[in-house]
Amino acid sequence: MLEESYKLLKEREIRITPQRKAILEILYDHRGEHLEIEDIHRMLSAGRGDTSRTGLATVYRAIELFQRVGLVYRLPMDNSPGRYEFIGPRAPDHHHLICLECGRVEEIDDRLVDGFKKRIMKAKGFTVSERPIKVYGYCRYCKKRP
Ligand SMILES: [Zn+2]
Ligand SMILES: [Zn+2]
Incomplete structure (x- = not known):
């Protein structure tokens, strides 16, 4: 996936600069997690070599670049900074459950929303895009009623 x-x-x-390479590797190593720019910057700073001195603005720009070419997906959050994750050159294959109370993000795979997409297509003639779907609610730890 990284080679691709x-x-x-x-x-x-x-251009694949050492900084961009290090940032992409961090995202790749944390697939399935949803990181804030600050998390990525902290991990980079904890590393060895020159890339550990990369500034926050450089991290921000690199992530934006990866997002633009579709390697990274940005999960917008309502009350906190956006989270980022590596999706690679292929279409994303999962969706997100977002807790309104604690901000926890859980992934659900494509198969769970397949039937939902088909029913919308049938009822409305509307094709749901490949972009990840976000479902807001309350996680099992918060257990609050909407
Ligand atoms: Zn995700
Ligand atoms: Zn929660």
């Missing part, structure tokens, strides 16, 4: 990502960046003529 570098290939995609090369195709788009985007």
